[in-house]
Amino acid sequence: MTPExxxxxxxxxxxxxxxxxxxxxxxNFQSEKQQRLLVEPLYSSQAVPPPFIAAANVxxxxxxxxxxxxxxxxxxxxxQMPEDWSxxxxxxxxxxEFGKMPDVAIEIVSNREGKELGKKQQIYAQIGIPxxxxxxxxxxxxxxxxxxxESLKVWALNARRYMELPAPFWLExxxxxxxxxxxxxxxxIGTWLRWCDRTGKVVPTGKERAVASEAKAQEAEVKAQEAEAKAQEAEAKAQEAEAKAQEAEAKAQxxxxxxxxMGIDPNQD
Numbered sequence: 624m625t626p627e628x629x630x631x632x633x634x635x636x637x638x639x640x641x642x643x644x645x646x647x648x649x650x651n652f653q654s655e656k657q658q659r660l661l662v663e664p665l666y667s668s669q670a671v672p673p674p675f676i677a678a679a680n681v682x683x684x685x686x687x688x689x690x691x692x693x694x695x696x697x698x699x700x701x702x703q704m705p706e707d708w709s710x711x712x713x714x715x716x717x718x719x720e721f722g723k724m725p726d727v728a729i730e731i732v733s734n735r736e737g738k739e740l741g742k743k744q745q746i747y748a749q750i751g752i753p754x755x756x757x758x759x760x761x762x763x764x765x766x767x768x769x770x771x772x773e774s775l776k777v778w779a780l781n782a783r784r785y786m787e788l789p790a791p792f793w794l795e796x797x798x799x800x801x802x803x804x805x806x807x808x809x810x811x812i813g814t815w816l817r818w819c820d821r822t823g824k825v826v827p828t829g830k831e832r833a834v835a836s837e838a839k840a841q842e843a844e845v846k847a848q849e850a851e852a853k854a855q856e857a858e859a860k861a862q863e864a865e866a867k868a869q870e871a872e873a874k875a876q877x878x879x880x881x882x883x884x885m886g887i888d889p890n891q892d
Contacts, residue, residue: 650733661696667829674703682715685750699725726797728752732759740769753780754794758816
Protein backbone atom coordinates (compact mmCIF):
# COMPACT_ATOMS: atom_id res chain seq x y z
CA MET A 624 0.00 0.00 0.00
CA THR A 625 1.39 3.38 -0.99
CA PRO A 626 1.89 6.10 1.64
CA GLU A 627 -0.76 8.19 -0.16
CA UNK A 628 -3.40 5.45 0.14
CA UNK A 629 -2.39 4.70 3.73
CA UNK A 630 -2.80 8.35 4.67
CA UNK A 631 -6.24 8.41 3.06
CA UNK A 632 -7.40 5.38 5.10
CA UNK A 633 -6.14 6.68 8.45
CA UNK A 634 -8.98 8.05 10.52
CA UNK A 635 -8.32 10.29 13.49
CA UNK A 636 -10.83 9.42 16.23
CA UNK A 637 -13.28 12.17 17.12
CA UNK A 638 -12.78 12.82 20.84
CA UNK A 639 -14.71 16.07 21.05
CA UNK A 640 -17.35 14.37 23.22
CA UNK A 641 -14.80 13.01 25.72
CA UNK A 642 -14.37 14.76 29.05
CA UNK A 643 -10.68 14.60 29.96
CA UNK A 644 -10.82 16.74 33.11
CA UNK A 645 -13.75 16.85 35.51
CA UNK A 646 -12.03 18.73 38.37
CA UNK A 647 -12.79 15.93 40.83
CA UNK A 648 -10.39 16.30 43.79
CA UNK A 649 -8.25 13.50 45.15
CA UNK A 650 -9.63 11.59 48.12
CA ASN A 651 -7.51 12.85 51.01
CA PHE A 652 -4.11 14.19 52.07
CA GLN A 653 -2.65 10.72 52.58
CA SER A 654 -3.66 9.59 49.12
CA GLU A 655 -2.36 12.78 47.52
CA LYS A 656 1.02 12.48 49.19
CA GLN A 657 1.25 8.79 48.40
CA GLN A 658 0.55 9.47 44.74
CA ARG A 659 3.36 12.01 44.51
CA LEU A 660 5.73 9.66 46.36
CA LEU A 661 5.15 7.12 43.60
CA VAL A 662 5.64 9.57 40.72
CA GLU A 663 8.41 12.05 41.60
CA PRO A 664 11.19 9.53 42.45
CA LEU A 665 10.87 7.83 39.06
CA TYR A 666 11.77 11.10 37.36
CA SER A 667 14.33 12.47 39.82
CA SER A 668 16.18 9.16 40.31
CA GLN A 669 15.71 7.64 36.84
CA ALA A 670 14.86 4.25 38.35
CA VAL A 671 13.52 3.14 34.96
CA PRO A 672 15.07 4.05 31.61
CA PRO A 673 13.44 6.93 29.71
CA PRO A 674 11.25 7.59 27.94
CA PHE A 675 8.37 6.75 30.23
CA ILE A 676 5.29 8.34 31.74
CA ALA A 677 4.44 8.13 35.42
CA ALA A 678 1.29 9.98 36.41
CA ALA A 679 -1.27 10.27 39.18
CA ASN A 680 -5.01 10.64 38.89
CA VAL A 681 -4.96 10.93 35.08
CA UNK A 682 -7.67 9.36 32.93
CA UNK A 683 -6.82 6.16 31.03
CA UNK A 684 -8.98 6.03 27.89
CA UNK A 685 -8.97 2.52 26.44
CA UNK A 686 -12.02 2.71 24.19
CA UNK A 687 -13.46 5.55 22.14
CA UNK A 688 -17.01 5.06 23.45
CA UNK A 689 -16.08 3.69 26.86
CA UNK A 690 -15.74 5.59 30.10
CA UNK A 691 -12.14 5.99 31.17
CA UNK A 692 -10.64 4.36 34.21
CA UNK A 693 -8.53 6.57 36.45
CA UNK A 694 -5.67 4.82 38.27
CA UNK A 695 -4.35 6.58 41.33
CA UNK A 696 -0.91 6.06 39.77
CA UNK A 697 0.24 4.43 36.55
CA UNK A 698 3.58 3.77 34.89
CA UNK A 699 3.94 3.34 31.15
CA UNK A 700 7.35 2.46 29.75
CA UNK A 701 8.83 3.33 26.37
CA UNK A 702 6.38 6.13 25.65
CA GLN A 703 7.07 9.84 25.25
CA MET A 704 5.13 12.55 27.04
CA PRO A 705 3.38 14.77 24.44
CA GLU A 706 4.79 18.29 24.23
CA ASP A 707 1.69 20.26 23.22
CA TRP A 708 -0.78 19.95 26.10
CA SER A 709 -3.12 22.43 24.46
CA UNK A 710 -4.27 19.59 22.21
CA UNK A 711 -7.03 17.54 23.82
CA UNK A 712 -5.58 14.24 22.67
CA UNK A 713 -2.40 15.03 24.58
CA UNK A 714 -3.95 15.79 27.97
CA UNK A 715 -4.90 12.27 29.03
CA UNK A 716 -3.64 8.77 28.35
CA UNK A 717 -5.43 7.74 25.16
CA UNK A 718 -4.25 4.23 24.39
CA UNK A 719 -4.68 4.70 20.63
CA GLU A 720 -2.38 7.75 20.79
CA PHE A 721 0.40 6.07 22.78
CA GLY A 722 0.06 2.69 21.10
CA LYS A 723 0.12 0.63 24.29
CA MET A 724 -1.41 0.11 27.70
CA PRO A 725 0.43 1.32 30.80
CA ASP A 726 2.61 -1.35 32.40
CA VAL A 727 1.57 -0.81 36.02
CA ALA A 728 -1.65 0.46 37.55
CA ILE A 729 -1.79 1.27 41.27
CA GLU A 730 -4.89 1.88 43.35
CA ILE A 731 -4.63 3.47 46.80
CA VAL A 732 -7.65 2.56 48.89
CA SER A 733 -9.22 5.49 50.73
CA ASN A 734 -12.74 4.10 51.29
CA ARG A 735 -14.82 1.02 50.59
CA GLU A 736 -16.50 2.44 47.51
CA GLY A 737 -13.62 2.30 45.05
CA LYS A 738 -14.19 -1.28 43.82
CA GLU A 739 -10.42 -1.85 43.73
CA LEU A 740 -10.92 -5.58 44.22
CA GLY A 741 -13.96 -5.80 41.97
CA LYS A 742 -14.86 -3.88 38.85
CA LYS A 743 -11.59 -1.96 38.57
CA GLN A 744 -9.53 -5.11 38.84
CA GLN A 745 -11.64 -6.79 36.18
CA ILE A 746 -11.27 -3.86 33.80
CA TYR A 747 -7.50 -3.70 34.25
CA ALA A 748 -7.28 -7.42 33.47
CA GLN A 749 -9.58 -7.18 30.45
CA ILE A 750 -7.68 -4.30 28.85
CA GLY A 751 -4.32 -5.96 29.50
CA ILE A 752 -2.47 -4.02 32.22
CA PRO A 753 0.52 -6.28 33.04
CA UNK A 754 0.67 -5.42 36.76
CA UNK A 755 -2.08 -4.35 39.13
CA UNK A 756 -1.38 -3.09 42.66
CA UNK A 757 -3.71 -2.35 45.56
CA UNK A 758 -2.37 -0.50 48.60
CA UNK A 759 -4.68 -0.19 51.60
CA UNK A 760 -2.92 2.18 54.03
CA UNK A 761 -6.07 3.09 55.98
CA UNK A 762 -7.08 -0.56 56.46
CA UNK A 763 -10.37 -0.25 54.60
CA UNK A 764 -10.22 -3.61 52.82
CA UNK A 765 -7.74 -5.67 54.83
CA UNK A 766 -10.48 -7.93 56.24
CA UNK A 767 -11.59 -8.95 52.74
CA UNK A 768 -10.70 -12.39 51.42
CA UNK A 769 -8.60 -10.84 48.66
CA UNK A 770 -6.44 -8.72 51.00
CA UNK A 771 -6.36 -11.36 53.75
CA UNK A 772 -5.17 -8.94 56.39
CA GLU A 773 -2.45 -7.46 54.19
CA SER A 774 -2.13 -3.81 53.22
CA LEU A 775 -0.39 -4.48 49.90
CA LYS A 776 -1.26 -6.89 47.11
CA VAL A 777 0.34 -7.17 43.68
CA TRP A 778 -0.96 -9.15 40.73
CA ALA A 779 0.61 -10.05 37.38
CA LEU A 780 -1.44 -10.67 34.25
CA ASN A 781 -1.49 -14.20 32.90
CA ALA A 782 -3.84 -15.09 30.04
CA ARG A 783 -6.08 -12.12 30.84
CA ARG A 784 -6.31 -13.15 34.48
CA TYR A 785 -4.42 -11.73 37.43
CA MET A 786 -2.22 -14.06 39.43
CA GLU A 787 -1.09 -12.83 42.85
CA LEU A 788 2.64 -12.27 43.23
CA PRO A 789 4.45 -13.23 46.43
CA ALA A 790 6.61 -10.76 48.34
CA PRO A 791 9.15 -9.34 47.71
CA PHE A 792 7.35 -7.65 44.84
CA TRP A 793 9.61 -7.46 41.81
CA LEU A 794 7.84 -6.49 38.58
CA GLU A 795 10.11 -8.22 36.11
CA UNK A 796 8.64 -6.80 32.91
CA UNK A 797 8.67 -3.28 34.34
CA UNK A 798 12.21 -3.57 35.70
CA UNK A 799 11.29 -2.13 39.09
CA UNK A 800 9.89 -3.35 42.41
CA UNK A 801 7.50 -2.21 45.12
CA UNK A 802 7.91 -2.34 48.86
CA UNK A 803 6.40 -0.99 52.05
CA UNK A 804 8.59 1.55 53.81
CA UNK A 805 8.35 2.91 57.32
CA UNK A 806 9.54 6.48 57.45
CA UNK A 807 8.87 10.17 57.10
CA UNK A 808 7.71 11.84 53.91
CA UNK A 809 7.01 15.56 53.93
CA UNK A 810 6.90 15.65 57.75
CA UNK A 811 4.43 12.76 57.91
CA ILE A 812 5.57 9.52 59.54
CA GLY A 813 3.86 6.35 58.42
CA THR A 814 3.88 3.31 56.18
CA TRP A 815 4.38 4.27 52.55
CA LEU A 816 4.37 2.39 49.28
CA ARG A 817 7.69 2.94 47.50
CA TRP A 818 9.38 1.84 44.32
CA CYS A 819 12.53 -0.19 44.95
CA ASP A 820 15.33 -1.97 43.17
CA ARG A 821 15.81 -5.73 43.02
CA THR A 822 17.50 -5.76 46.44
CA GLY A 823 14.59 -3.93 48.06
CA LYS A 824 16.38 -0.58 48.36
CA VAL A 825 13.83 2.20 47.89
CA VAL A 826 14.11 4.59 44.98
CA PRO A 827 14.95 7.93 46.64
CA THR A 828 13.04 11.14 46.13
CA GLY A 829 14.84 14.20 44.83
CA LYS A 830 15.01 15.59 48.36
CA GLU A 831 16.40 12.32 49.73
CA ARG A 832 19.04 12.31 47.01
CA ALA A 833 19.97 15.91 47.83
CA VAL A 834 20.16 15.16 51.57
CA ALA A 835 22.28 12.06 50.92
CA SER A 836 24.54 14.02 48.59
CA GLU A 837 24.93 16.78 51.18
CA ALA A 838 25.67 14.21 53.89
CA LYS A 839 28.33 12.61 51.70
CA ALA A 840 29.84 16.02 50.98
CA GLN A 841 29.92 16.83 54.71
CA GLU A 842 31.42 13.42 55.45
CA ALA A 843 34.07 14.00 52.81
CA GLU A 844 34.77 17.45 54.28
CA VAL A 845 35.12 15.98 57.78
CA LYS A 846 37.49 13.31 56.47
CA ALA A 847 39.50 15.97 54.64
CA GLN A 848 39.70 18.03 57.83
CA GLU A 849 40.78 14.96 59.80
CA ALA A 850 43.43 14.17 57.19
CA GLU A 851 44.63 17.77 57.30
CA ALA A 852 44.77 17.66 61.10
CA LYS A 853 46.79 14.42 60.98
CA ALA A 854 49.12 15.95 58.40
CA GLN A 855 49.59 19.02 60.61
CA GLU A 856 50.22 16.78 63.62
CA ALA A 857 52.76 14.76 61.67
CA GLU A 858 54.44 17.98 60.51
CA ALA A 859 54.53 19.27 64.09
CA LYS A 860 56.10 16.03 65.27
CA ALA A 861 58.66 16.20 62.46
CA GLN A 862 59.49 19.81 63.40
CA GLU A 863 59.79 18.80 67.06
CA ALA A 864 62.07 15.90 66.12
CA GLU A 865 64.17 18.25 63.97
CA ALA A 866 64.39 20.77 66.81
CA LYS A 867 65.53 18.05 69.21
CA ALA A 868 68.12 16.87 66.70
CA GLN A 869 69.42 20.43 66.28
CA GLU A 870 69.54 20.87 70.06
CA ALA A 871 71.48 17.63 70.45
CA GLU A 872 73.88 18.68 67.70
CA ALA A 873 74.38 22.07 69.42
CA LYS A 874 75.11 20.35 72.74
CA ALA A 875 77.62 18.08 71.02
CA GLN A 876 79.36 21.06 69.45
CA UNK A 877 79.57 22.92 72.79
CA UNK A 878 81.02 19.83 74.45
CA UNK A 879 83.54 19.45 71.66
CA UNK A 880 84.60 23.06 72.09
CA UNK A 881 85.19 22.59 75.84
CA UNK A 882 87.25 19.50 75.20
CA UNK A 883 89.37 21.36 72.69
CA UNK A 884 89.84 24.19 75.20
CA MET A 885 91.14 21.55 77.62
CA GLY A 886 93.55 20.29 74.94
CA ILE A 887 91.58 17.18 74.27
CA ASP A 888 90.72 16.17 70.73
CA PRO A 889 87.05 15.17 70.80
CA ASN A 890 87.52 13.12 67.61
CA GLN A 891 90.28 10.99 69.06
CA ASP A 892 89.27 7.53 70.16
